[in-house]
Amino acid sequence: MNFLTPAYFLFFPAAAALYFLLPARLKNPWLLLCSWFFYLCAGPEYFVFLLFAIGVTYFAGLRLDKKPSRLPLVLAAGSLFLLLFIFKYLGFALSIVSRVLGALGLAIESPALSLILPAGISFYLFQSVGYVIDVYRGKRPAERSFVKYALFVSFFPSLLSGPIGRSDQLLPQFDAPRRFSWTGAKSGFIRFLWGAFQKLVVADRLGVVTAAVFAAPQDYSTAQLWAATIGFSLQIYCDFAAYSDMASGCAEIMGFSLIQNFRTPYFSRSIQEFWRRWHISLSSWFRDYLYIPLGGSRRGTARKYVNVLIVFGVSGLWHGAALSFIVWGLLNGAYQVIGGVTAPARKRARAALHLRDDGKLCILWQIAFTFLLATLAWVFFKAGSLSAALDVLSGMALPRAGTGLALFSGRRELAAALGGLLLVLARDLWSLKADPYRSLAQGNRALRWAVCLGLLMLTLICGIYGTGYDAQDFIYFNF
Amino acid sequence: MKKRVLKELLFSLLFVAAAVVLIGAASNALKPARHDYGAVWRDFLAEEPDSMDYLYLGSSYAYCDVSPAAIEESSGLSGYCMAGPEQTMGISYWYLRECLRTQSPRALLIEGTALHFKEFQDYTQVNLAYMPMGLNRVAAAFTVAEPGLRTGILFDLYFYHDRWREVSLTEVRDGLLPAQPSGLRGFTPVDGVAENMDKAPFVRDPQTEEVYENNLSWLRRIVDLCAEKGVTPVVIFHPTYSQLPDEWHSRMKQDVEAMDGALFFDLSRSAEDIGLDPMTDYFDAGHLNEGGAVQFSHWLGTFMRENIPSLAE
Numbered sequence: 091m092n093f094l095t096p097a098y099f100l101f102f103p104a105a106a107a108l109y110f111l112l113p114a115r116l117k118n119p120w121l122l123l124c125s126w127f128f129y130l131c132a133g134p135e136y137f138v139f140l141l142f143a144i145g146v147t148y149f150a151g152l153r154l155d156k157k158p159s160r161l162p163l164v165l166a167a168g169s170l171f172l173l174l175f176i177f178k179y180l181g182f183a184l185s186i187v188s189r190v191l192g193a194l195g196l197a198i199e200s201p202a203l204s205l206i207l208p209a210g211i212s213f214y215l216f217q218s219v220g221y222v223i224d225v226y227r228g229k230r231p232a233e234r235s236f237v238k239y240a241l242f243v244s245f246f247p248s249l250l251s252g253p254i255g256r257s258d259q260l261l262p263q264f265d266a267p268r269r270f271s272w273t274g275a276k277s278g279f280i281r282f283l284w285g286a287f288q289k290l291v292v293a294d295r296l297g298v299v300t301a302a303v304f305a306a307p308q309d310y311s312t313a314q315l316w317a318a319t320i321g322f323s324l325q326i327y328c329d330f331a332a333y334s335d336m337a338s339g340c341a342e343i344m345g346f347s348l349i350q351n352f353r354t355p356y357f358s359r360s361i362q363e364f365w366r367r368w369h370i371s372l373s374s375w376f377r378d379y380l381y382i383p384l385g386g387s388r389r390g391t392a393r394k395y396v397n398v399l400i401v402f403g404v405s406g407l408w409h410g411a412a413l414s415f416i417v418w419g420l421l422n423g424a425y426q427v428i429g430g431v432t433a434p435a436r437k438r439a440r441a442a443l444h445l446r447d448d449g450k451l452c453i454l455w456q457i458a459f460t461f462l463l464a465t466l467a468w469v470f471f472k473a474g475s476l477s478a479a480l481d482v483l484s485g486m487a488l489p490r491a492g493t494g495l496a497l498f499s500g501r502r503e504l505a506a507a508l509g510g511l512l513l514v515l516a517r518d519l520w521s522l523k524a525d526p527y528r529s530l531a532q533g534n535r536a537l538r539w540a541v542c543l544g545l546l547m548l549t550l551i552c553g554i555y556g557t558g559y560d561a562q563d564f565i566y567f568n569f
Numbered sequence: 570m571k572k573r574v575l576k577e578l579l580f581s582l583l584f585v586a587a588a589v590v591l592i593g594a595a596s597n598a599l600k601p602a603r604h605d606y607g608a609v610w611r612d613f614l615a616e617e618p619d620s621m622d623y624l625y626l627g628s629s630y631a632y633c634d635v636s637p638a639a640i641e642e643s644s645g646l647s648g649y650c651m652a653g654p655e656q657t658m659g660i661s662y663w664y665l666r667e668c669l670r671t672q673s674p675r676a677l678l679i680e681g682t683a684l685h686f687k688e689f690q691d692y693t694q695v696n697l698a699y700m701p702m703g704l705n706r707v708a709a710a711f712t713v714a715e716p717g718l719r720t721g722i723l724f725d726l727y728f729y730h731d732r733w734r735e736v737s738l739t740e741v742r743d744g745l746l747p748a749q750p751s752g753l754r755g756f757t758p759v760d761g762v763a764e765n766m767d768k769a770p771f772v773r774d775p776q777t778e779e780v781y782e783n784n785l786s787w788l789r790r791i792v793d794l795c796a797e798k799g800v801t802p803v804v805i806f807h808p809t810y811s812q813l814p815d816e817w818h819s820r821m822k823q824d825v826e827a828m829d830g831a832l833f834f835d836l837s838r839s840a841e842d843i844g845l846d847p848m849t850d851y852f853d854a855g856h857l858n859e860g861g862a863v864q865f866s867h868w869l870g871t872f873m874r875e876n877i878p879s880l881a882e
Contacts, residue, residue: 096724272573272577500734502733502734503734535580543587543591547592550595550726551726552733556721556728556730557727557728
């Protein structure tokens with residue numbers, strides 16, 4: 091059951107309404123029941139993995155609370171990561187071993203594995219491992235209530251694709267029943283609606299174009315390849331931010347607050363800043379539980395750069411078991427290393443050109459260049475394999491004419507995509523000054539109605555859905 | 570506090586109402602206009618209420634063969650052909666319920682070939698998505714539609730929103746303005762003459778016993794509904810050269826006549842008696858062309874007057 095299915099439109103109002111109507115002691119059990127039902131709808135066979143993650147980390151937390159030692163932490167985190175490795179990476183690892191042995195003249199066939207990948211496993215495993223580390227570090231006491239802890243890991247709005255919750259941020263919200271607020275409900279509704287618009291009108295429309303171009307890059311001209319590559323940058327932002335908005339919107343309607351996952355990342359002036367504003371819940375997880383334990387920037391510049399590359403290599407691997415994802419991650423790490431190494435020279439160049447660091451021209455240039463770098467890296471993310479990525483990049487680099495295929499099926503389609511992107515830009519600019527959803531929720535009713543009804547109708551009329559549309563197709567569902 | 574809650578609730582309801590109105594308008598504007606080939610609900614609803622002596626239901630065998638205008642010429646009976654493409658007996662039942670909300674006919678004629686249709690034929694979407702939104706359509710979606718089509722049947726934009734790419738302003742205007750009655754009254758005249766009719770008649774494959782029984786159970790519900798509303802139910806087979814085996818006709822006659830108050834007329838082998846020429850009056854083995862339909866309908870008007878007691882006067 092995904093957010094944009096008729097089943098969810100029946101499920102969520104019932105879940106939220108009963109949450110507020112039930113007595114306080116039944117609220118958490120009810121939400122847990124709803125969350126587990128929600129997960130069972132994704133596939134009953136996955137449920138045992140969720141229960142395993144909850145059970146292992148709940149008891150590890152209790153054990154660590156009683157006597158902090160590394161063993162329970164290593165056992166809990168190790169067993170979960172082993173699980174993740176088996177289901178997500180074993181096939182990839184075997185294929186690498188097979189290739190390496192093949193290169194050494196010891197050709198062996200790697201077995202074809204067809205293991206299921208439990209829905210949302212990368213998200214809830216990271217969330218529960220984060221909790222165990224927090225308890226180990228003494229950052230918070232272990233949660234005694236199994237229901238509350240299980241709800242923390244399984245909370246349905248963020249269960250399948252995040253944001254990855256943190257124990258100090260999300261767990262305390264289950265301590266006391268949330269109170270219904272009209273403003274929160276309106277803000278959550280608008281946030282959800284915006285997410286649906288961003289997903290169905292913008293991301294999926296761009297997705298049709300990028301899927302076609304990346305499937306056969308040789309048929310498209312250089313300009314079209316650039317357009318599709320930029321299109322994918324925007325598509326993945328709109329797709330994932332849409333999911334986060336819908337998740338946060340649902341949580342907000344019920345009085346909960348999830349981590350903000352995106353803060354206008356394409357307005358970043360460097361790749362380092364980009365990663366502080368893109369998929370924030372994952373980036374901050376890697377920062378707190380990998381980068382800092384590796385030594386962060388405390389052990390000298392060279393070690394810091396190595397740490398950055400390690401973190402981004404692992405981040406790439408988290409996104410998918412393929413070399414292209416690792417290259418994508420390492421490229422983002424390399425951008426930051428090169429950015430760090432060249433920072434003094436770039437500063438001198440700006441001074442020589444009499445450009446102020448905070449001048450408009452400089453900011454615009456930095457934003458544009460950062461977007462370009464991110465866009466080039468996304469090619470590896472989207473292409474699916476290194477050779478396919480290189481095909482696209484070579485087509486972008488060497489001017490060529492295509493076979494005359496159009497990117498959009500008509501002028502109205504193009505207008506819808508551009509119009510949608512303009513609205514995304516407007517929302518992002520607005521969010522630099524205030525929370526657009528809260529502002530609308532608290533502001534003038536006529537404007538709120540106009541925005542909501544406008545978004546609703548645009549989504550229902552111009553959205554990519556209906557017969558033949560796969561509602562499961564959020565990009566980050568794959569991770 | 571209570572006042573604020575009431576105010577917020579009231580505005581929430583108003584918002585929902587505004588959204589429903591806008592969605593309804595968008596659905597009407599984007600749904601392709603339909604004036605022939607069955608499921609012509611907008612045209613039907615434009616007719617004056619309680620203005621019909623009879624209703625005609627069925628599949629393309631009804632809307633291609635029956636011209637209500639020709640029937641009226643020969644008999645003075647006014648009626649409408651609310652057939653739909655490959656309309657199953659189940660769909661006919663929900664059609665009848667919906668028709669009876671605005672019309673009080675004295676007789677209901679159902680072209681009977683649907684007794685040997687599959688549970689789901691190929692045009693459920695068209696048949697149900699054009700019904701007016703209401704309880705009958707919702708019930709039909711859950712009882713006679715393929716599960717995969719339910720979302721679209723309950724929510725027009727699911728099927729038709731994509732048309733925003735091609736729809737013209739004229740179409741939008743026509744969809745939003747009230748429909749006008751159509752002189753065709755559900756009839757679809759088709760041009761062309763069937764080939765290979767020298768090899769006719771052709772045998773049509775009957776359905777399995779189970780499928781037939783299911784169709785019969787829907788027909789029983791139709792007959793019961795007619796009894797409740799004081800309408801004479803009539804199952805009729807048109808003159809056709811795509812014929813079910815004789816034993817099935819006997820079986821269907823027996824089954825229909827066993828239903829309280831139902832009449833059964835089998836004209837499937839009566840083309841020549843009616844004066845239809847297989848070489849000129851048929852579009853294909855099963856459907857009459859326009860000329861054949863008008864001739865048959867003239868004949869049918871008189872036949873209805875003479876053989877259906879509730880239409881005799």
